[in-house]
Amino acid sequence: xxxxxxxxxxxxxxxxxxxxxxxxxxxxxxxxxxxxxxxxxxxxxxxxxxxxxxxxxxxxxxxxxxxxxxxxxxxxxxxxxxxxxxxxxxxxxxxxxxxxxxxxxxxxxxxxxxxxxxxxxxxxxxxxxxxxxxxxxxxxxxx
Amino acid sequence: xxxxxxxxxxxxxxxxxxxxxxxxxxxxxxxxxxxxxxxxxxxxxxxxxxxxxxxxxxxxxxxxxxxxxxxxxxxxxxxxxxxxxxxxxxxxxxxxxxxxxxxxxxxxxxxxxxxxxxxxxxxxxxxxxxxxxxxxxxxxxxxxxxxxxxxxxxxxxxxxxxxxxxxxxxxxxxxxxxxxxxxxxxxxxxxxxxxxxxxxxxxxxxxxxxxxxxxxxxxxxxxxxxxxxxxxxxxxxxxxxxxxxxxxxxxxxxxxxxxxxxxxxxxxxxxxxxxxxxxxxxxxxxxxxxxxxxxxxxxxxxxxxxxxxxxxxxxxxxxxxxxxxxxxxxxxxxxxxxxxxxxxxxxxxxxxxxxxxxxxxxxxxxxxxxxxxxxxxxxxxxxxxxxxxxxxxxxxxxxxxxxxxxx
Numbered sequence: 001x002x003x004x005x006x007x008x009x010x011x012x013x014x015x016x017x018x019x020x021x022x023x024x025x026x027x028x029x030x031x032x033x034x035x036x037x038x039x040x041x042x043x044x045x046x047x048x049x050x051x052x053x054x055x056x057x058x059x060x061x062x063x064x065x066x067x068x069x070x071x072x073x074x075x076x077x078x079x080x081x082x083x084x085x086x087x088x089x090x091x092x093x094x095x096x097x098x099x100x101x102x103x104x105x106x107x108x109x110x111x112x113x114x115x116x117x118x119x120x121x122x123x124x125x126x127x128x129x130x131x132x133x134x135x136x137x138x139x140x141x142x143x
Numbered sequence: 144x145x146x147x148x149x150x151x152x153x154x155x156x157x158x159x160x161x162x163x164x165x166x167x168x169x170x171x172x173x174x175x176x177x178x179x180x181x182x183x184x185x186x187x188x189x190x191x192x193x194x195x196x197x198x199x200x201x202x203x204x205x206x207x208x209x210x211x212x213x214x215x216x217x218x219x220x221x222x223x224x225x226x227x228x229x230x231x232x233x234x235x236x237x238x239x240x241x242x243x244x245x246x247x248x249x250x251x252x253x254x255x256x257x258x259x260x261x262x263x264x265x266x267x268x269x270x271x272x273x274x275x276x277x278x279x280x281x282x283x284x285x286x287x288x289x290x291x292x293x294x295x296x297x298x299x300x301x302x303x304x305x306x307x308x309x310x311x312x313x314x315x316x317x318x319x320x321x322x323x324x325x326x327x328x329x330x331x332x333x334x335x336x337x338x339x340x341x342x343x344x345x346x347x348x349x350x351x352x353x354x355x356x357x358x359x360x361x362x363x364x365x366x367x368x369x370x371x372x373x374x375x376x377x378x379x380x381x382x383x384x385x386x387x388x389x390x391x392x393x394x395x396x397x398x399x400x401x402x403x404x405x406x407x408x409x410x411x412x413x414x415x416x417x418x419x420x421x422x423x424x425x426x427x428x429x430x431x432x433x434x435x436x437x438x439x440x441x442x443x444x445x446x447x448x449x450x451x452x453x454x455x456x457x458x459x460x461x462x463x464x465x466x467x468x469x470x471x472x473x474x475x476x477x478x479x480x481x482x483x484x485x486x487x488x489x490x491x492x493x494x495x496x497x498x499x500x501x502x503x504x505x506x507x508x509x510x511x512x513x514x515x516x517x518x519x520x521x522x523x524x525x526x527x528x529x530x531x532x533x534x535x536x537x538x539x540x541x542x543x544x545x546x547x548x549x550x
Contacts, residue, residue, distance in 0.1 A: 020164070021164070022163040022164070022496040023163070023493070023496040023497055025496075026492060026493050026496045027493070027547075030489065030493075030547065054488070055486065055488055075486055075518075076486035076488045076489050077485070077486065077489045078488065078489050078492055079488075115492075
């Protein structure tokens with residue numbers, strides 16, 4: 001599996017093709033959100049909602065072979081697109097890898113300008129929650 | 144004579160810019176309207192030439208600032224056709240006007256078991272102050288239901304009205320749906336049981352001709368910034384005898400007649416309710432906003448805004464997946480809608496990416512959204528400087544957006 005840096009470079013490349021056109025960028029984010037793996041209905045519960053997001057975001061995890069796998073969903077397509085980018089970088093990695101990853105692609109693609117500061121705060125909450133899961137698994141399984 | 148839109152638009156500097164690489168289309172007028180150049184210039188002029196604290200000053204600048212400040216009061220009196228200028232109180236905005244009434248009229252006249260009537264259409268600012276008052280006093284807040292078009296059910300209002308009703312506080316025009324409420328009927332019926340009536344005029348003041356004497360409402364609250372004026376300024380109209388019967392709002396300078404450490408006697412209206420140094424610059428600049436409206440003529444403006452609304456309803460209505468929210472027979476200037484299978488946030492953000500500013504969300508009317516079983520809507524609201532070409536832009540963008548989920 002490629003490392004998190006390579007995947008982030010891939011994302012940066014994809015966004016650079018879109019250039020400065022905000023409209024195409026937003027459409028692209030929605031498009032990738034649409035491709036997010038289906039979220040299990042029984043996990044769509046209050047406890048799985050990430051606090052601090054303007055729209056509703058559900059996040060759940062599974063731990064297999066010392067790796068954390070994320071599943072997420074949102075009631076808005078743009079947020080789904082955003083979290084799908086995070087999943088692409090962080091899902092299927094060891095807790096340590098997740099904790100060590102500097103998600104520099106977010107600034108590099110100018111996400112703050114694309115989605116605005118309120119949604120950016122939500123994005124920070126998502127990242128925080130994903131890293132918290134990694135930390136919890138690390139502590140629980142001593143990996 | 145038709146409105147000269149080219150000239151009108153030239154008065155609003157903010158409209159002439161690109162947003163996300165596209166010419167700005169500003170359809171968030173129900174949240175706040177843009178400001179014409181004379182308003183902006185009046186603000187600067189005041190600070191450059193006239194800045195001084197008003198009333199009681201012995202010097203020329205103070206006298207000048209006072210004169211200009213009080214001139215606005217007379218212009219507002221004329222704008223809403225109040226009987227006297229003393230019935231016009233300057234506040235921070237509609238919200239403060241309603242809170243002022245809750246804190247003073249409410250404190251004195253609402254008692255345990257009394258009832259306050261509001262409607263399902265209310266903005267949070269016409270819900271929460273009454274909830275707070277009812278909790279404090281042991282009074283009861285009752286809500287007039289609406290039908291699926293977003294219209295108040297008058298027969299239910301009749302049933303809720305009783306000798307226990309002390310106040311009916313109702314929105315004149317719904318900020319979320321644009322419904323114009325039959326306030327004349329409501330005021331007449333409320334008065335018949337001895338209740339006072341407050342109208343939330345935040346939306347209506349910019350779209351309807353307001354005549355508080357003809358309406359016979361006891362209070363009328365509105366905001367300057369929704370009528371091309373500065374932010375942070377509102378007006379509360381109250382009938383003289385009602386205002387005089389109310390205790391003061393805040394204590395401080397200006398609102399007193401005489402202060403000793405033993406006892407203070409209060410000033411007369413309107414000063415009794417204007418403690419502290421007011422928002423002088425914005426009050427003075429508001430004259431230019433009122434002049435702008437008076438020069439164009441409200442009826443001409445409303446005619447244009449209605450034309451835009453109908454044009455938009457027809458154009459957008461043809462888009463596959465377009466769902467209007469709130470289809471009252473009597474409406475002004477506001478078009479609330481959803482796109483099937485799409486979240487309002489997403490729609491709003493995609494419109495913004497195309498340079499079109501709309502509002503999305505619950506519009507500070509969560510109970511109303513709950514009534515329709517939705518989280519929020521997309522709201523396009525029109526003003527005098529908007530054009531059919533801009534609605535065409537909205538139509539083109541929205542058609543493209545709607546297609547994502549409605550092929």
